[in-house]
Amino acid sequence: MPAPTNYAEEDALLAQILQRSATDRAFRQRLVTDPNAAVEEVIGAPMASLPKRVTFKFIEKEPGYQSVIVLPDYVDPDGVLSDAELEAVAGGDWCITSCSLSITLCRNTDGNTFTCT
Numbered sequence: 001m002p003a004p005t006n007y008a009e010e011d012a013l014l015a016q017i018l019q020r021s022a023t024d025r026a027f028r029q030r031l032v033t034d035p036n037a038a039v040e041e042v043i044g045a046p047m048a049s050l051p052k053r054v055t056f057k058f059i060e061k062e063p064g065y066q067s068v069i070v071l072p073d074y075v076d077p078d079g080v081l082s083d084a085e086l087e088a089v090a091g092g093d094w095c096i097t098s099c100s101l102s103i104t105l106c107r108n109t110d111g112n113t114f115t116c117t
Contacts, residue, residue, distance in 0.1 A: 013042065013043065016042060017031070017038075017039065017042055020042070021058075027041075028060070031058040032058050032059065032060055035056060035057065035058050038058075039056075073085070
């Protein structure tokens with residue numbers, strides 16, 4: 001599979017990764033320990049070939065917990081944005097949240113509003 005070029009392809013790729021992680025223990029472990037290599041295995045291309053630099057972290061839900069909740073980025077109470085936050089606003093941003101078996105994909109559409117599908 002070539003590197004994704006649009007949101008629909010990214011969504012399909014994520015679904016493929018998550019589906020495989022549910023049944024392939026070795027792949028699941030690679031997602032946790034070496035996510036770039038695991039994703040490269042699925043897309044069939046190096047991460048460096050993607051049109052935009054992507055960083056991510058896969059974590060495994062521990063037994064006994066119903067959900068894993070990712071805290072939002074810290075916001076400086078004085079309203080000062082870091083260089084990374086300024087870059088995210090300037091270039092757009094997206095997030096993925098997952099609860100139980102449902103997945104919600106959200107995209108930062110205008111620097112202030114996340115649109116979820």
